[in-house]
Amino acid sequence: MKRTVRRAFPLFVLPTLVAFFIGFIVPFIMGVYLSFHKFTVVTNTKFVGLGNYVKMMGDESFIHSLWYTVLFTIVSVITINVFAFIIALFLCKVFKGTRLFRTIFFMPNLIGGIVLGYIWQIILNGILAHWNITLQYDAKYGFWGLIILMNWQQIGYMMIIYIAGIMSVPTELLESAMIDGAGSFERLKSVVIPILRPSITICTFLTLTNGFKLFDQNLALTGGEPAKSSEMLALNIFNTFYGRVGWQGVGQAKAVIFTIIVAAIAFVQLYATRSKEEQM
Amino acid sequence: MAKTKVKSFDPAEKPAKHGWILTLVFSLLSVFFIMPILVVLWNSFKVKSSINLTPFQLPNGKTFVGLENYIRGMQQINFFAAFVNTLTITVLSVAVIILCTSMCGWYIARVNSRGGNLIYFLFAFSMVIPFQMVMYTLSLVANRLGLTTPLGIVPVYLGFGAGLATFMFVGFARSIPLEIEEAAMIDGCGALGIFFRVVLPIMKPTYITVAILETMWIWNDYLLPSLVLQSDYRTIPIAIQYLKGGYGTVDWGAMMAVLILAIVPIIIFYALCQKYIIGGVVAGAVKG
Structure with missing residues (x-):
């Protein structure tokens, strides 16, 4: 054949x-x-x-965007996964409406980054208007605004993966743990969470790469304002290519470094998934 | 959706005694969760001067303007054309991607040659490369080859999206037992016959998964089409971004209306194939 x-x-x-x-x-x-x-x-x-790589290292806006992105990624990975996990635990219990609630929480995930950015710009600026400021007033507002936006977008997605994991926990294990006298917190800690490790790995790396590669939401929410201080890596690279004449080579050098970082994360993930599978 | 009896994962958990409290708490949480969309919805009916500073006020006699924002928004960015462009690009690209990459994936899985494995490795490699790495040069290549129309962008999407799609098809094709295909060949089927009569029906779940992942990507994609397409072709995300930048001060009335117009097709799509979307996303996340 x-x-x-x-x-x-x-x-x-x-x-x-x-x-x-x-x-x-x-x-x-x-x-x-x-x-x-x-x-x-x-x-x-x-x-x-x-030369381009040297010039890149001397570009303050690039170094700033690198740290801003790292910090953003750390905070978003933690918040998204903690919230998604807690909601998933609740929505695996027996009460009316769990199916509808899952549907609702997942929905923002389908909306594109540009649309999300403008939805949250109007909401957050409406709130900040009480203090007579806007999202563009200081980088920290753009930062937390983007954290809220990404939580809203991704909690439902991660929740679905956690729910699939929780539902696959064998009932017998939980039953025997119960007979052995494990309370509900102990069952969660010693039975559910260890079995969920593959789901936790997947969600951690998904949120990690999503955070690192974020572009559309960043562009639409603050566009990097004020004065590039809320600019993440991907947007910084874009602005280097298309906003600074003669800097295209530097933009490309930044893109190479960006690629190496993202690829490194992916390889760590591959390694983490593999070694855990071997353990099981 | 089929009604199955909801069961808790934990056997100690009886149908919660105070289940109604959880239902109430989550109902409130859900309303809170969709509030941003509701806020945009009611602001889309308000006069533009009362949106930016007081978005949480419902429209009232003074601020209600009916469909004015919608008419203005649709005219300013030619929303209808953007919608048709987005639909054309998404439908054609997804169709071409699932057809070509499924054939390619099955070939790689079956032939298992050195060349095939090299291609497979390159596909897997391309999956981890962020778009920023190739955005500048890709737009140059697309420009040079004249791939700057809604039709021309289809091969660009096939090329950049080939990695993940082929990867998933190879994975599935490897799990199909060879005997069925061999039987088909003995019955006189060529490669095309085997593929379209035997393999394609078996791979239906993977087709749905890949189609949904690619649809969500391409429909919402902003950067690639904004760099590749000629400036007179706009997709919905490009049109929205243009509405922001094109007129100096932002017309928030038109913006609210256009955001709602952009969300409605997504909600319809979600309502129609919710089961497949959630299933496909989980399958894609676990395999990708």
């Missing part, structure tokens, strides 16, 4: 492969190449070695 299938290569693989070269491979290689060059148009590039 292998031979019959093999002959079908042009029909089965070629369309995807050609598109993959156009949409990923060629831009990726060009990107790596350009990160070592100075240019404003790609037909006229000058090799500068690590």
Whole structure:
């Protein structure tokens, strides 16, 4: 059979492969190449070695956005997962309406980042108006605003993954724990949470990469205001490419570093998932 | 949705004695949770000068303006054209992605050659690369190849989205027992026949999962189309961003109306295939 299938290569693989070269491979290689060059148009590039990377390290707005993103990611990973887990525990109990509540909590996840940004801009500015300030007044308002927005968007998603995990806990285990005299908190701590470790890993890494790569919500909520101080990494890279003439090479160098960080997170995740599977 | 008896995961848990308290608490929490959308909804009927500073006031006799914001918003950004563009791009791209990547994924799973494995590795690699890495160069390539229309962007989406989609199809195709396909070949089916008559029906759940993940991505995508499409083609997210930047001061009345218009199709989509969306998202998260 292998031979019959093999002959079908042009029909089965070629369309995807050609598109993959156009949409990923060629831009990726060009990107790596350009990160070592100075240019404003790609037909006229000058090799500068690590010059772009050096310039990048001296760019305060980049360093600021890096730390801002790291801090944002840490806070959002913790808040989203804690809230999602607590809600999931409650919505696995028996009472009227759990199905409807799950549906409602999941819904914001489907709304795009730009729309989310403007919804929360009007809400948060409405609240801040009591003190005569706006989200753009100080980076800390943009920061917490974005945390609230991301919690609203992602709690439902993580909740669904936690619910699926909780529901798969074998009843017999909980029963025997109960016979052994474990109270409900002990059952949660010693039975449910250990079994949920794969779900916890998945949700942690999903929120981690989502936080790190955040762009649309950042752009729509504050756009980096005031004076770039609420700018996250992805937006900083975008602004370097399209807002500063002659800085395209530096933008590309930033993108390479950004990629290395995101890929590193992904590899740690792969390792974490693998080693846990082996344990089980 | 099928009514199954709700059971708690914990056997010690009886149908809560005070279940109504939980129902009440979560009802309030749910109202609070959807409040942001309700606020935008009622502001979309208010005169634009009373939105920005007092969004929590319901429309009243003085501030109610009917559908004025909707008319103005739709005109300012040509919402209808943006909607058609977004729908065209999403439907075509998703259709092309699931067709091409499922064929490609099945081929890789069955042929298992060195080349196939290399392609598979590259697909997996592309999944972890953030869009910022290729955004600048991708827009140059798309521009050079003239892929800057709602039709032209389809191969761009196929290319950038190929990684995750193919990856999921390869995973599923590997779990299909070979015997069924071999039987089909003995009955005289070629590769195409095996794929469309045997494999495709078996892979239906994966098609639904991938289609839902890709739909949610492409419908809401802002950055890729804003860089690739010519400026006279706008999708809904691009149109909304344009409404913010295009006119100096933001017309919050038009903005509220357009936000509601952008949310309505999503809510309809969610109501129609809620079961598949939630299932697909979980499957995608666990495998991706």
